Amino acid sequence: MENLVNILRADSKAKSISLKKGIILQRAGDSNASTFYVKKGLLRSYIIDSKGKEHIFMFAPENWIIADLEALEFNEPVQLFIDCLEDSEVISFNKDCLFKADSSKEKIFENAQLLYRRIGKLQRRVLMLMGSPAIDRYTYFMRTYPKLSNRVPQRMIATYLGITPQALSTLRGKMARSR
Amino acid sequence: MENLVNILRADSKAKSISLKKGIILQRAGDSNASTFYVKKGLLRSYIIDSKGKEHIFMFAPENWIIADLEALEFNEPVQLFIDCLEDSEVISFNKDCLFKADSSKEKIFENAQLLYRRIGKLQRRVLMLMGSPAIDRYTYFMRTYPKLSNRVPQRMIATYLGITPQALSTLRGKMARSR
DNA sequence: ATTGTGCATTCACCTAGATTAACAATTGAA
DNA sequence: TTCAATTGTTAATCTAGGTGAATGCACAAT
Numbered sequence: 001m002e003n004l005v006n007i008l009r010a011d012s013k014a015k016s017i018s019l020k021k022g023i024i025l026q027r028a029g030d031s032n033a034s035t036f037y038v039k040k041g042l043l044r045s046y047i048i049d050s051k052g053k054e055h056i057f058m059f060a061p062e063n064w065i066i067a068d069l070e071a072l073e074f075n076e077p078v079q080l081f082i083d084c085l086e087d088s089e090v091i092s093f094n095k096d097c098l099f100k101a102d103s104s105k106e107k108i109f110e111n112a113q114l115l116y117r118r119i120g121k122l123q124r125r126v127l128m129l130m131g132s133p134a135i136d137r138y139t140y141f142m143r144t145y146p147k148l149s150n151r152v153p154q155r156m157i158a159t160y161l162g163i164t165p166q167a168l169s170t171l172r173g174k175m176a177r178s179r
Numbered sequence: 180m181e182n183l184v185n186i187l188r189a190d191s192k193a194k195s196i197s198l199k200k201g202i203i204l205q206r207a208g209d210s211n212a213s214t215f216y217v218k219k220g221l222l223r224s225y226i227i228d229s230k231g232k233e234h235i236f237m238f239a240p241e242n243w244i245i246a247d248l249e250a251l252e253f254n255e256p257v258q259l260f261i262d263c264l265e266d267s268e269v270i271s272f273n274k275d276c277l278f279k280a281d282s283s284k285e286k287i288f289e290n291a292q293l294l295y296r297r298i299g300k301l302q303r304r305v306l307m308l309m310g311s312p313a314i315d316r317y318t319y320f321m322r323t324y325p326k327l328s329n330r331v332p333q334r335m336i337a338t339y340l341g342i343t344p345q346a347l348s349t350l351r352g353k354m355a356r357s358r
Numbered sequence: 359a360t361t362g363t364g365c366a367t368t369c370a371c372c373t374a375g376a377t378t379a380a381c382a383a384t385t386g387a388a
Numbered sequence: 389t390t391c392a393a394t395t396g397t398t399a400a401t402c403t404a405g406g407t408g409a410a411t412g413c414a415c416a417a418t
Contacts (some may be wrong), residue, residue: 019204047306049310053310057302068302069295069302070299070300072299073296073299074299079306086180092324098291099291105287111289112294115294116248117252118298119248119294119298120248120251120299121249122298122302122304122305123236123249125305126236126304127226127258129305129341130259130341131234156301
């Protein structure tokens with residue numbers, strides 16, 4: 001992953017920024033969708049649906065890339081909000097810099113690997129949302145992202161899982177009682 | 180997309196196969212996960228959950244690539260079934276051939292583009308599953324894949340959307356009546 | 359200390375969609 | 389042509405999770 005940082009540093013268009021917790025980097029409807037690489041801290045992306053409810057699409061801790069890929073790729077209006085859950089340091093850059101003409105083949109391959117991994121994770125996400133009850137999604141999340149669960153309030157874990165904070169609370173209650 | 184076909188043809192490991200409707204190319208639990216490029220016909224990938232219910236992850240008509248990316252990428256056991264919904268002609272290949280050392284930069288970039296697009300589509304899928312009621316997911320599906328809806332039985336559209344065939348049927352009934 | 363604000367928990371409802379089952383309509387193989 | 393199997397429809401329940409509201413807690417700001 002180090003080499004990605006180097007790529008980003010070498011990119012003249014990439015600029016590092018320090019951000020306070022709570023700062024909103026991108027709002028639904030913005031015309032200029034950006035991509036962010038998180039050096040330190042924690043970002044998240046989310047939508048607000050037609051009923052005003054928040055749904056977290058992903059968390060981005062250190063070394064993750066976060067963006068509204070759909071908006072970038074299909075030139076659609078931005079629909080994802082992106083904000084800071086902790087004081088963070090991020091690099092804002094153009095998505096194409098992962099595959100710059102002057103980067104070596106090895107680096108390109110490594111970056112392609114990153115895309116594959118993300119697709120793999122998204123695949124799992126879709127399958128979980130379709131096929132598993134809330135409790136399974138929760139235990140999977142806790143197993144897969146144990147560090148995240150300490151840094152993120154429960155209500156956000158809930159909206160990441162696709163349920164309400166109340167539902168997660170009662171779920172946790174049941175789990176605790178039955179053990 | 181033509182160039183992808185050429186890449187596949189040039190790859191010595193890639194082999195073209197003709198398949199009858201109903202053939203199952205890959206089952207959950209198989210050790211050797213493959214990637215398939217669809218030249219003609221229609222494939223799908225799906226899971227069978229703990230209660231024996233089918234959930235379709237994606238359809239792959241002409242020119243699409245279909246695979247259990249999670250299994251390939253993280254060396255996990257295959258969890259996706261892949262089968263033929265129509266008589267098909269497919270090329271089975273190794274995923275790495277999208278980024279072969281001897282392919283030109285332009286081709287690599289184009290292939291990277293394919294990955295971005297897929298991530299964009301998956302993003303939308305997740306957001307729909309989390310944030311939209313079944314009826315919105317259905318109308319979005321019909322708008323986005325109008326040709327597919329003629330080639331695929333309704334019960335499969337339902338399990339792609341994450342609802343039961345009955346639910347989709349009543350949904351369609353309501354929509355027809357209210358118009 | 360005191361007020362406020364955000365977070366988690368609990369409870370009493372309500373609703374979208376699942377489940378089960380019965381019944382066409384369509385397809386397809388013998 | 390006929391019989392069986394696969395699809396789609398409708399309707400009667402059931403349930404996981406949503407909604408809304410009340411309570412208690414932690415902590416930050418004054």
